[in-house]
Amino acid sequence: RKEVEQDPGPFNVPEGATVAFNCTYSNSASQSFFWYRQDCRKEPKLLMSVYSSGNEDGRFTAQLNRASQYISLLIRDSKLSDSATYLCVVRFAGTALIFGKGTTLSVSS
């Protein structure tokens, strides 16, 4: 079983739509959780950290369920500029980031 699993998509949505991505991780010892965004042929960039209490940053909301080992990202009011690949990432203490394969989002006008 892969360490971090995501639905690769693609998710094709119109502008203004709300879209949700899900992710599961296999190692219960994972301590830190993130969503990264990767544009085509570019390095990944941190979108937001994910906390058990849930956290929101503008149109983006992330949730973590440690019991189910499940992470989610909700994007409201999608913009064309949101088109990218969204990477679910976990980390154990002091070690490298472990990436999921990514979920591709395409927002159209």
Add this chain to the structure above:
Amino acid sequence: GAVVSQHPSWVICKSGTSVKIECRSLDFQATTMFWYRQFPKQSLMLMATSNEGSKATYEQGVEKDKFLINHASLTLSTLTVTSAHPEDSSFYICSARDFETGQGSASSGNTIYFGEGSWLTVV
């Protein structure tokens, strides 16, 4: 904010030659750097963890004699792809852990910074 510079951004080399990729932390000290490889439509796969002043730790399946990593200073790690073959063509990307903010804690992701990546094409 902290910056990690990776060079070269693009490189084309002939099969059988070696290619060196540099990863520099520009305004912080990085005792640990990570090297990833990403094939098209695939995830970033960790190749090795590079620690300043010591041997790199390679992930299972990564040939340490083919992918030579040197982390001679707190601001520079290099990855050399030796005797490159077309199947080594990929996107190589490094990340560096900020020594100050990462010390002694589980750390949040914002203490790990990525280079811009290097596209290697072996012909």
